[in-house]
Amino acid sequence: MTSTTFAQISTADTVKTNAFGDRYLYNLNRGSFDKVSAQVVFDAEFSKRLLQEDCLNIIIGTDSGLLPKYVQQQGIPSGSRYIFIEPEQVLAQLHQHQLLDDLPEEIICTTPALWEEHAHIFKINEYFYINSIQSFNAICAQQAIIDDYAELGWQLTEALHILHFRYNTTIGCEAFISRQLENIAENILPVTYLANAYQNKTVIILAGGPSLTTVFPWLLENRHKLVVFSVSRISRQLISAGIEPDFVFSVDPQDVNINVSREMFLFSEQTVFINSYHVQPGLINQWHGQSLYLGTRLPWQSDLNIANIEGTGPTVTNSALSMAHYFGFSKILLAGFDLCFTKEGITHAQGSDEQLAGPKYNSTPLQVEIYNGEYRPTGQDYHAALLTLEKQAEQISSSRCEIINLAPTAAKVEHISHIPCTEITLPDIHDNHxxxxxxxxxxxxxxxxxxxxxxxxxxxxxxxxxxxxxxKLAKKALVINERMYNAEGRIENYKDKRELDSIEKQLKRKYRKHSKLVKNFGIRQFIKINSPHDSDNWDAEKAKKLGTIYYQAYQSGATKLSALIDSAIARTQIRREELKAEPDFSRLLAQWDQDKSYHRATLWLQKHPHASISEQTALALQAFQDQFNQVITTQDTAFKSKVVKNSTLPLLKSKIKLLFKHRKIDELKNLKLGFINDSNHDNKEPYLLLIEGYLAELENDTEAALVHYNHTLNLDQSPLLEEALLRIASISLEQQNQQNALLAMDCLTQLSPVYLPYQAELARVTGDYLLAIDSYNAYINFFPENILSKLKLTSLYIDMKVYDAAELMLEHMLQTDPNFKSAVDLKNQLAVIKQEKSKSADFESVKLTNF
Structure with missing residues (x-):
């Protein structure tokens, strides 16, 4: 009996009803609802987040059907839909116990294999367009007592990440336009100045994969023969190695980009910064050297939008690769361009925050082939990026440009060959080139x-x-739309209707170009006019509501866009002020502080070395320089805190069990090696012992496995007692060592009552009927609705010829359900047994009388 079998059996038929009337499968939720009702728990945990209008909510787990029932009872918000995902065997049990009955059509409970199909029926793409996808973990998934929940959670997170990118790139994004306006003063020179500038030369692109640092010795030796491109996030490693790139690239608009790229400010002025138009502003507005931008300066038609190219997305490495081709290089070398993890689970180069956080434990066992023929783990996002890279490489290689990945441990990509760096021949490049x-x-x-x-x-x-x-027009239209309808919902004054039509004509004609801009900027609000599940029944009330949404979208979009433009104007005016030898420092300092552009203080002083400034101003400028130095040197960044969450011990435990379940011997060995070298955790012994035990079992060395599991039990405060005991019980059963299995099961029953039926069955097999009866009774007291255990106890009483106790059990079950077939059959069987017993007794009585 395997651990999977134990999990499946213990999920079954363990229905409990708490004092508040909530029915649930105990092994999914254990004690979550023992002391308080499910509604109180859900109110505290999910509150209003789960009950918003026009949202598609995707939830791992149903909490035994209680969570969808909670949503139903609260009232399904207008335009919202719910997809609950359960492991297939759990979903079957929930249906068997009628815990998912009578749910409305807006709620679907499904399996991991089918959830995307239901999501498309629910128009997931339209929810993405209005930025209204929410994902949650039910209480049972948060506790992850069933291992499948952890795996399912990882898969869903990665799948939603990919779908989010797919759908959001098709409609643009408010964040990109916002960054575009924030960067307008800095986006001055386009990358077109360097078109075909490096014909017949070789470039090496340095990315952030785990193999990056292995190429450093060769790169240092051959630095004078190469043009070096690097992504901004590896600046820390390059500074440590004494390597300065010719060009550094960054495209990410997110604030986290400043956390991962900050060491690029330690490069000299010889490094050229190539940035997307929407890059995180703190990188470009504090850069000390030359910079070239990708894309357009402004999100509307303008003479300022001079000819330029976009650069291939979605990632910075894609952009760097496309620029290498655009600059005319005939040979492109890739280093750290892995798109997979190390076999130990390290996702990024040595020295990165991700590597320092340790192996990534919250990923599914997805594998890709690498150039040396082996397979390595990867994430869904990397896997999707491989498809994009393959198309890009096909296009570039068709123009007789050779692409070579220097790492044998990088993901294998068609049209990109692998050649070790030691076999690469490079002609010299003179510095003046x-x-x-x-x-x-x-x-x-x-x-x-x-x-x-x-x-x-x-x-x-x-x-x-x-x-x-x-x-202003939108504001006026909202007032007219509100007063245009009377209490019965009819248009009362057609003069208002004509005035509203006049406003609409102005928006479509007089302000056509800028109305389109407002719509592009606030497109998610405009899409809400046609929410994913609007009814087709039109009436005046709906027309009024849609009019309100429509003009609110106009007003909101125009107001936000105007505020961004006001800020861009103010920022650009400060840039003009900075050119002065005697600027208004109060204005400069206020803007720099608002933008967190502390390094501009240093840049201003470098440009005006002979400026006469007051002592107070000098102190203020020094404070800004100190603030910038703190940004560069601080170790506790928001990004670092985020990546550490991918390497926690609960995630490790889930992954160990997951790999054992899928019989992944090599991956378990690699995980063990990665954990041994992970310096972020103490008390490693119980986890290493569990891995050793699992490996021994998978390699058919059960005696060694038992030794490791027993060592786990002997540790003080071991967090893996249940896992070790389950394996001891399973192995003991396979070896037909019932006594040892009973000992393990006795320990398990002290951890959770769900193991009492196993103890009862083992006791029955070994002939310890009193223990079997006690175990079943204890279980029934804990789960009074569990009919199967009552039937088994009744059968046990019959086998032991304790007929009175069996009759009491049957009467109890039939009082609840007089037509319960299994109980009726047992009652008939018991009647036959008693009748035969009575006949036998009469026969013996006759024999004695005759004697």
Whole structure:
């Protein structure tokens, strides 16, 4: 009997009803609802998050059907849908016990294999468009007593991440436009200045995969023969190795990008920064060297949008690869371009926050082939990126540009070959070849900067006038839409209707270009006009509601966009002020503080070394420099705190059990090695013993496995007692060592009452009927609704010829359900037995009388 079998059996028929009338499978929720009702627990845990309008909620686990019932009782919010995902065997048990009956059509309970099918029926794409996807873990999934919940949670997180990217890239994003406006003063020179600048040269692109640092010795030796591209997130490792790139790339608009890229500010002015138009502003507005941008300056038609190229997405490495091709390189070498983990589960290069956090324990056992023919674990996001990379590589290689991955442990990609760095032949590149190319980049004089800033301000002010006019029209339209309908929902004054039509004409004609901009910016609000599950029944009330949504979207989008433009104007005006030898420091400091652009204080001082400033101003500038140094050196970043959560011991335990379940011997060995080298955890012994025990079992050395499991039991405060005892019980049963199995089961019953039926059955097999009866009675007291155990106890009484006790049990069951077939059959069987016993007694009586 395997641990999987134990889990399946213990899930079955363990229905408990608490004092509040909640019925649930005990082995899913254990004591979650013992002291308080499910409603109180759900109110505290999920509250209003689960009950928002126009949301698609995807939930791992149903808490024995109590959570969907809770949603149903609270009232399903307008436009919202719910998908509950349960492991297949759990879902079967829930249906068997009628715990999912009578749910409305807005709620679906399904399996991991079918949830996406239901999600598409529920129009998941439209929910993504309005940014209204929510995912939750039910209480049972948070506790993950059933191992399947952990695996399911990891799979769902990665699947939603991929779907989010797929659908959101099709409609644009407010965040990108926001960053575009924040960066307008800094996006000055396009990458087109370096088109085909490096023909017949070789470039090495350094990315953040685990293999990165293995190429450093060779790179240092051959640095003079290569142009070096690097992604910004590996700047820490490059600084430590004494390697300075020629170009550093960054595209991510998220604030976390400043956490992972901050060491790029330690490069010299010789490094050129290539950034997307929407990069995190703190990187570009504090950069000390030359920079070139990808994409467009402004999100609307403008003379400021000079000719430029976008650069291939979605990742920074894709952009760097496309730029290597655009710059004309004939050979592109890839290092740290792995798109898979190490066999121990390390996801990023040595020295990164991810590597320092330890192996990634919250990932599914997805494998990809690497160049040396082995397989390595990877994540769903990396796996999806491989498909994009393959298409990109096909296009680049078709132009006679060779792409080589230097790492034998990188994911194998068609059209990208692997050659060890020691076999690469490189011609020398003279320093003046690189410097002469960089000289193509214009020097930004004060006059050029001043002209750029003034052009930006003029364009922003002109556009903002139009945007504010749209906001005023939308506000007016909302007032008209509200008063246009009478109490019966009919249009009362057609003059209002004509005025509303006039506003709509202005939006579509006079302000056509800028109305489109407002819609693009606030597209998610406009999409809500057609929410995923609107009814087709139109009436005046619905028309009024849709009118309100429509003009609110206009007003909200225009107001937010106008505020962003106001900020961009103010920021650009400060850039002009910075050019002065005697600026208004109060304005400069206020803007720098607002933007957290502390390094601009240093940049200003470097540009004005002979400026005469007051002592108070000098102290303020020094404080900003100190603040920037703290940003560069602090160890406790938000990103680091986030990645540490991927390497916790509960996740490790789930992954150990998952790999054992799937009989992944090599992966278990690799996980063990990674955990041994993980310096972030103490008390490793119980986890290592469990891994050793699992490995011994999978390699058919059960005696060694028992030794490891027994050592686990002998540890003080071991967190893995249940796992070790389950394996001891299973092995003992396979060896037909019932006594040892009973000992293990006795210990398990002290951990949880769900093991009492196993103890009862083992006791019955070994002939210890009193223990069997006691175990069944204890279990029935804990789970009074468990009919199966009552039937088994009744059968046991019959086998032991304790007929009176059997009759009492049957009468109790038939009082609850007089037509319960199994009980009726047993009652008839018992009647036959008693009748035969009576005949036998009469026969013996006759024999005695005759004698």
């Amino acid at each position: 690189i410097s002469s190319v960089k000289q193509r980049i214009p020097q930004l004089t004060d006059d050029l900067l001043n002209a750029h800033y003034q052009a930006v301000i003029d364009e922003l002010e002109k556009t903002n006038f139009q945007i504010k006019a749209i906001a």
